[in-house]
Amino acid sequence: MSGNNSIVILRRAALAVFLLVEIYIGWKNYQDIAAAERAAGEPVAEWERRFAPLKKIMPFKEGTVGYISDSPVTGIDYYNPDDQIEYTLTQYVMSPIVVRKGADREWIIGNFSKQGFEDWMRANPGSYEVTSLNYGIYLIHRTQQP
Amino acid sequence: MSFLMSLAAFLPAMLSGILIAELLWDEKTLLAVLLKVCIGTGVGLGLSSLVFFLYLLAFPGGRLFPYIQLAALAILIWLAVRQGKLHFPRVDVRWKPGIWQAVILVCALVIVALAIAGAASVWTHRPFGTWDAFMIYDRSARFVYRGGASWTQTFSPDIDPAFHADYPLLLSMDIAQAWDTLGHESQSVPRVLGGVFMLICAGVFVAGLTMLKSAWQAAVGLIVLMNTPFFILSGPSQTADVPLTAYILSSVLLVFLFCSEQKPGLLVLAGLCAGLAAWTKNEGDVFVAGILAGLFIAFLRQDIWRRIGYFMAGLAFPLVIILYFKLFLAPANDILGTDAAGLIQRIFEWDRHLAILRSFRSQILVIGGTTISVVLLLALYALVFGITPKRVHRPAYVAVAITAVVQAIGYYAIYLVTPHPIKWQLDFSLWRVLFHIYLPLLFVFFVLVTDIPQALQLQRPAAPAETAI
Secondary structure, eight states: HHHHHHHHHHHHHHHHHHHHHHHHHHHHHHHHHHHHHHHHHHHHHHHHHHHHHHHHOOOSSSEEEEEETTTTSSTTTOOOOHHHHHHHHHHHHHHTTTEEEOOSEEEEEEEEEHHHHHHHHSSSSSEEEEEGGGGGGGEEEESOOO | OOHHHHHHHHHHHHHHHHHHHHHOOOOOBBBHHHHHHHHHHHHOOOOHHHHHHHHHHHHOOOOOOHHHHHHHHHHHHHHHTTOOOOOOOOOOOOOOOOOOHHHHHHHHHHHHHHHHHHHHHHHHOOOTOOOHHIIIIHHHHHHHHHGGGGGGGGGOTTGGGGGGGSSHHHHHHHHHHHHHHHTSOHHHHHHHHHHHHHHHHHHHHHHHHHHHSOHHHHHHHHHHHHHHHHHHHTTTTOOOOOHHHHHHHHHHHHHHHHHHHHHHHHHHHHHHHHHHHHOOOOOOHHHHHHHHHHHHHHHTTSSHHHHHHHHHHHHHHHHHHHHHHHIIIOOTTTTTOHHHHHHHHHHHHHHHHHHHHHHHHHHHHHGGOSSHHHHHHHHHHHHHHBBBOOOHHHHHHHHEEEHHHHHHHHHHHHHHHHHOOOOHHHHHHHHHHHHHHHHHHHHHHHHBBHHHHHTTTOOOOHHHHHHHO
């Protein structure tokens, strides 16, 4: 009987320690999550704002457009993961238009720095109608197939 | 206000699911009703997503789905009334908490409050959720809602594989149909949906443990669940991991309940939840394979074909639609849709095996993202409290163990053949997919370990004959 009581006392003590540890974990989790979320950026709303003028002038509401950016332009130093992030955001905000990387479409979205756009135009001579919007965003209409 | 409107947009689906659970499982206790509310809410959201998918296939760009939902709800209410299923639950609450129960309850409340504060922080700072949420599920929902008659453009071969257009559509269809009901896009919809699935997960966990053990065991289990950072981060982040885990957990719990109650409707519901898991995420397919294998072995000597038949009856509807989606609409998967020669070559790269095994080992120790290893903590807990499995649940233990093994092997195989850089793939996803296995096992852990009132001698222990396996 006394052995049984000892086990019960041990279990009660263990549960008390367990609960204290869990409260510590809960508090630490909350602090970590809150700090990480405060530091995290929220890019989507900003991207929606940037692309609102482009969405207004797009000549169609569905189909596929090309997408070009600084990344494949020789000489432009650009951190590649950022380029993928911007491409992802562009596809999201332009849905249900399919945004496909490359310049092989009649309509192309350009997402450039000023220098990057000029370099791309030099490297890809052809007949284009270009609408320049804010934030380095361009709507490029290829008027002649390469 | 927009949160309430978003919730209202899901109400017909949720109520329909609760009524379906009620029709399939005739149990009138308060706990059973609470459990049916939790499981039924998930079932309703899942079925609504499937039916909306069929509706759009038949009527691309159609805008009458909200009326179909209301008609379905009316029919279900009529059926429930006709069968005498609408009733007040039988309330049998004996509330005499002692000091230990009060301590556990206060701790649980503190930790739930901290978890809610953490989740609220994610909700506030990430209205669009994490990358997977908006680039996969919200993007697809936008194609469906904005695309009108051309909604199948979401499966266009021009879509970059990074957007995973082959992923199942449960979340996307639910978001799009709620926008359809509201008549406009609202970011509150995916946020509310993420919250609802978190509540389903926690509700099934707590109500299930209370039914199988006691409220105090459930409270201790809830403390561990709510202290799992991945759960707190993933729910409000609007990814599919918590919804998938909610369906997996529901299916597992229903198998446990079937073992003790032997009601066929429970297995039908378990099959339905398994099918909805597969409609939520590709990893759900692995779960379906695992639970089918598990049930087959667990019931091998117990009227196996009839029981598997009940499970298949629930699984059939989602499964047929998933097969249609995969065979005729979805583009090739970015992992399995690659060249066979490269795939076979990767299987024999021993460095990959080592990298995967090392990653599994390190991630299991910190599963769920906890500050202190939950695996070690629970091992100590089991050592002190002991385990008291019930004989009646034996087939469920076998089924869940086999399911977990099949899931682990399935995930291992996917990492083995992935064409993406292995380190990136493991770092990016292993901690998330292990959560699908962890949560049901956490539930089973608290079913296995000695009940709190019995361990602390807060009440008379159960008879030995009942507890011995």
